[in-house]
Amino acid sequence: MIDTLVVIPTYDEADNVRMIVERTLAASDRVDVLVVDDNSPDGTGDIADRLAAADGRVHVLHRTEKNGLGGAYLAGFAWGLERGYERLVEMDADGSHHPEYLPAMLELSETNDLVLGSRWVKGGEVENWPLHRELLSKGGNLYSRLALGIPVRDATGGFRVFTSAALRRIDLTGIASKGYCFQVDLCWRALEAGLSVVETPITFTEREFGVSKMSGNIVRESLTLVTRWGIDRRVREVKSLVLHRRRLPSVRANAHVA
Numbered sequence: 001m002i003d004t005l006v007v008i009p010t011y012d013e014a015d016n017v018r019m020i021v022e023r024t025l026a027a028s029d030r031v032d033v034l035v036v037d038d039n040s041p042d043g044t045g046d047i048a049d050r051l052a053a054a055d056g057r058v059h060v061l062h063r064t065e066k067n068g069l070g071g072a073y074l075a076g077f078a079w080g081l082e083r084g085y086e087r088l089v090e091m092d093a094d095g096s097h098h099p100e101y102l103p104a105m106l107e108l109s110e111t112n113d114l115v116l117g118s119r120w121v122k123g124g125e126v127e128n129w130p131l132h133r134e135l136l137s138k139g140g141n142l143y144s145r146l147a148l149g150i151p152v153r154d155a156t157g158g159f160r161v162f163t164s165a166a167l168r169r170i171d172l173t174g175i176a177s178k179g180y181c182f183q184v185d186l187c188w189r190a191l192e193a194g195l196s197v198v199e200t201p202i203t204f205t206e207r208e209f210g211v212s213k214m215s216g217n218i219v220r221e222s223l224t225l226v227t228r229w230g231i232d233r234r235v236r237e238v239k240s241l242v243l244h245r246r247r248l249p250s251v252r253a254n255a256h257v258a
Contacts (some may be wrong), residue, residue, distance in 0.1 A: 002057070002108060004161075005085040006075030006099075013093040014042040016207070020093050021051050021058060027099040030106060031089070034059045036076045038066040069158075070175060070182030077167055088167060089182075090160040094207035097159040101202050105161045113166035113195035115142045116152065116187070117159030123201030124154070133206075140223075142182050147226050148233060149161050153199060154185045156180060162190075169193050181225050 006024050010017055018061035026152055035052075045062055061079055063072065073090060080088045091097045098158050101117060107234040108115045118124050118146065120141060126134060137156060144155045158180070170189045177185045190197055 002030055002032055003085060004028070004087040004089060005076075005080035006031050006033045006089040006091050006102075007036060007073060007080065008033060008091050008093045009036045009038070009069055009072035009076070010040060010044045010048065010093045012040050012042045012044060013037045014040070014044045014047055016052060016094050017044050017047050019146060020091070020095055020099070021048075022094075023100040024091070024102070025055070025057055027102045028106065031086070031102065032057045032059065034076050034079060035093075036061045036063065036072045038063045038072060068182075069180060070177050070185070073182065074172060074175065077162075077172065081164055081167065084164075086164050087161050088164065090158050090162075092158055096205050097205055098203065098205070101159070101200075105159075105200060108198055108200055109161045109163060111196075113163050113169075114190045114197045114200045115161040116157055116185070116197065116199045117155060118154035118199035118200035119202065119204045120153040121201050124203070126204045126206070127203075128206035129204075140159045144188075144226055145225075148184075148188050150188055150191050152187055152191070152197065155184045157204075158183050159202060159204075160200075166190060166193075166195050169195065175226055184226060193223060 008017075008020060008024075017035060021035065024031060024033050035045075035048040035058070037048055039045065039062065045060065048058070048060045052060050061075060064073065077088055087106065089102070089105075091099065097117065097230060106113045120138065140156050141152075142153055144150065145152065162181075166224050170186065170193055175182065175185055177187075187197070
């Protein structure tokens with residue numbers, strides 16, 4: 001029975017989209033695929049349309065402009081939730097995420113709200129990554145853990161399985177992050193909502209075809225937003241502590257009178 005939608009955002013992925021869609025469909029008979037294309041000038045959307053015409057498990061959502069990874073996923077989630085899928089999956093189009101991990105991740109989603117495919121837990125690894133990319137990823141995840149107080153080793157990873165119930169409990173309307181920081185934002189919101197989050201090791205492989213969308217602007221956006229969220233978190237904690245201490249004397253006084 002098909003109960004899962006794999007959302008694959010694309011922009012200039014003509015060399016990769018056919019391969020990743022075919023591998024995804026072959027990995028599990030539980031899944032449909034939704035390609036969310038941001039009007040790719042290289043014809044990615046046309047290739048996706050041909051795949052959809054040939055296979056009823058493939059769908060395409062065309063957006064009129066390139067508007068960020070976060071926006072593409074949110075559009076895909078909305079599409080899937082409207083159609084009653086029980087699980088929604090994030091997956092990159094460039095082959096860095098191996099669809100062959102899907103069966104194990106879907107099994108974990110039977111008892112967890114959010115399953116993270118993690119590069120940085122025991123058993124996880126990266127292939128063909130330059131040292132500076134590895135250091136950037138590890139450093140970004142460490143900073144996110146310290147700033148936000150989250151016990152997740154790979155909050156920036158983009159290979160994930162959400163239950164539909166989990167997505168409905170997260171405030172998706174308030175998400176402003178568009179780039180890769182979207183992944184940290186969504187993970188943090190899931191933990192703040194009290195959802196069960198589990199990490200499972202994966203091997204992440206650097207793309208063979210096409211160009212990475214990572215840029216200095218994306219890194220700066222991530223650093224700025226995580227810092228802002230961390231400060232907001234500390235302010236809330238201080239306010240909560242102050243209110244708690246203000247209540248203590250009255251509680252003790254009432255106890256003495258009694």
